[in-house]
Amino acid sequence: MKRFKATKYAVFLTFAVCAILIILAAVFAPVLCAGKSPVDAELADALLPPDSHHWFGTDQLGRDVFARVIYGARITLSAALAVVAIIFVLGTLLGILAGYFGGIMDAVIMRFSDMMVSFPGMVLAIAVAGISGASIKNAVIAVSFVSWTKYARLARSLVAKIRHSDYVQAAVVAGSRQWYILTRYMLPAVLPTLVVTAATDIGSMILELAGLSFLGFGAQPPAPEWGLMLNEGRPHMQTASWLMVFPGLAIFLVVLVFNFLGDSLRDVLDVRKE
Amino acid sequence: MLEIKDLCVSYGEKTVVNHFHLKLEQGRVCTIAGESGSGKTTVIRAVFGLLAAGGRVTAGDILFEGKSLLSGSKEEWGKLRGMGMSMIFQDTGAMLNPIRTIGSQFVEYIRIHERMPKKQAWEKAVSMLRRMQLPDSERVMKSYVFQLSGGMRQRVGIAMAMTFQPKLLLADEPTSALDTVTQAEIVRQMKDLRKENTSILMVTHNLGVAAFMSDEIILMKDGKITDRGDKEHLLKSENAYTGKLLDAVPVLGGKRYVS
Amino acid sequence: MSHEKEEVIMEAKHVTRRFLSSDKEVFTACSDVSLTLYKGKTLGIAGESGCGKSTFLRMLTLLDTPDKGEILYRGQDITKLKGEKRRQIRQHIQMVFQDPSASFHPKMKVRDIICEPLLNFKRISPKEKEEAARKLLEMVELPEDFSGRYPHSMSGGQKQRVAIARAIALEPEVIVMDEATSALDVSVQKNMIELIVRLQKEKQTAIVFVAHDLALVQSFAHEIAVMRQGEIVEKLPAEKLVSDAKHPYTRMLLESGFSLSGSPEIVS
Incomplete structure (x- = not known):
């Protein structure tokens, strides 16, 4: 039993270290790329295959693909983390309020979330891009807009479950203020589940944002964004496969690490519930 | 009919039933009473062959109509359940x-x-x-x-x-989840089962119910039998624990803590 | 029993509470309930499950609001109070719940649990917590070092003592107990009753004690109300319960209890 517990922590730590390495790579991109710029075009060097100078080769404008992939982590990660942070905070807050107060508050919040669920994220992103221009910022807003509902639903059902339990009623009788009950009783009850959900969501948000950028509704050239890079490499797929292989691999690895991180986090937190 | 000889049951390292013995004849009612953690439930679970995970009989034997339940096969025991003996639970x-x-x-x-x-x-x-x-x-x-x-x-x-008119009915706190009025009705009905020649081995923490129904009451504490006998014996018993338990049961028109 | 010399703390007047059940039928949990609580006295409410006693307690502790009638605390109808005024009233009316394992925040230590009411009403500063917890634990006869423990590592009786410590922390005038001892062994129950009676004598608290066991209620209440299907069917002094009870339902309850000496006779 003890060994099993220890393994769980080891697995979690491994993936946590991987995730931190990825984040560090993004932060220290200039050091890693030894001063190579991800955006400076050198047309003479266009479409060079990987070699010792350009590890991942160069693209159609002669930009170093390695630098673009590393710098791309900055955009992709910050955008995905921003989305997760927004939907986590917004969804948790609204869900707790709906579950705790019930009645009209619950009805309004949950019907609004029903509306959001029935709205396809891509279509909304296209609409937002159409209205206020395509940018990574607008993609973040669009994705956030439709994704918070999962958190709200989870938080609401968890809160509703303990709302009428003896220990919460006891807190009310003891004269606790509403704010105190919300933060000291409701929030701790929903946090473990929602943190795990958020951790597993990082991967899917990366995919979602990369997808939007690929379609041209997210990051705009010349920004080094992985989805966008895949799109730019598409015409050269037959002749310069590295243009798609490396950004694709980057997406694959990062999503994998964050998904595993979420799963192992769930195992770790479950132990503490016992 | 049922004989439990020197039964010891452990969960892991912990001994929860310590040298328990009992002889129950056809058509008689025996009640094991005690507070939580006394091991009373473990005894009847052992008889029914339903010890919770990790529990095992470490010594002694359980004889049902002269045949050992512990040395027989699991299938034989299974066959007995339902036909030879059956069990009712708290809820x-x-x-x-x-x-x-x-x-x-x-x-x-x-x-x-x-x-x-x-x-x-x-x-x-x-x-x-x-x-x-x-x-x-x-x-x-x-x-x-x-x-x-x-x-x-x-x-x-x-x-x-x-x-299937079992010869033995095991009852684990059969009335503890019920209101007093319903409890009285169920207890009465269980007492009537004796007319069908069914023996009852019951576990309860309610000494009043035990006294009303049983030919013999066994009091347990920390896995050991502390006192046994019929109602009259217990009321007169000089055992300190028996006295303490009896004193703690609220009685209508009895001791009052306020005036 | 004459109440002339006694001080009225709380009064429920014609309290009615109805619920709409899932198949749109109106279910009356409490119907025209009128009861009075006196300083330093215990009112026992006896009745079977579903008789409405818990609903009544929820209204006394302002966890629920009656549809009709009023609940007076020192002459003031508290059912209509809102917000901060409602919260302020809570320090006079505290409660002990039935299930000792469900009535505490699973991640709070004993110290934080029993000092929570004091901090809520700013009776102490966070720095004085340790000292206050020590005093409260002493009052409910628990060792000091329980202060840093979690309730789930404690026995049922110990947990219920912690619950009592929390309830007496604010020195309320009324403590409401909902089957507060029915999850405990009889010997533990006895100790608990002795504790409650002692605390009541010291602080002159009015107690409402609800239980289905008439013998238990009778052993330490001053007055007993018998409740059935939302109505109070009979109200009488506890010492006269056995001799004076007239309502057939009370008699039936009286006769359904099992005692060691006598067997019950059911009126069928």
């Missing part, structure tokens, strides 16, 4: 499937133990419920667990347990 409702009718589960239970057509099994079930004084037994058969009150559920449990 029978929790033992039944909530999404199936009482009737379908009762009929299935009968047909597991005895080959008979469905219709006949249904009639047998209805007649058992009627004998447990459940009014409108046909309607009870068509009901779901949640539609019955606690007392009705417990009657269904007893009816099922008594279907």
